[in-house]
Amino acid sequence: PMVSRAYHDSLFIARIAPVAMLFIPCRHGYSHRPDEFASPEDIARGALVLAQTLATLSA
Numbered sequence: 227p228m229v230s231r232a233y234h235d236s237l238f239i240a241r242i243a244p245v246a247m248l249f250i251p252c253r254h255g256y257s258h259r260p261d262e263f264a265s266p267e268d269i270a271r272g273a274l275v276l277a278q279t280l281a282t283l284s285a
Contacts, residue, residue, distance in 0.1 A: 230247065230249070232247065232249075232257070232258075233247075235247070246279075248272055248275060248276055248279075249272075250264050250268045250269060250271065250272035251264065251265075251268050252264050253265075
């Protein structure tokens with residue numbers, strides 16, 4: 227598991243269902259800042275991981 231303080235999106239849902247979070251790399255590791263940047267390639271990879279995960283869970 228990866229420790230993250232980015233729980234705000236899953237905190238309340240976790241009370242009623244299992245949750246998971248998907249992280250993609252951001253330049254310099256910056257997150258929740260005006261200079262946060264993720265490359266289109268990393269965003270696409272993250273979308274692919276999400277799609278594959280949903281396909282697996284729905285099978």
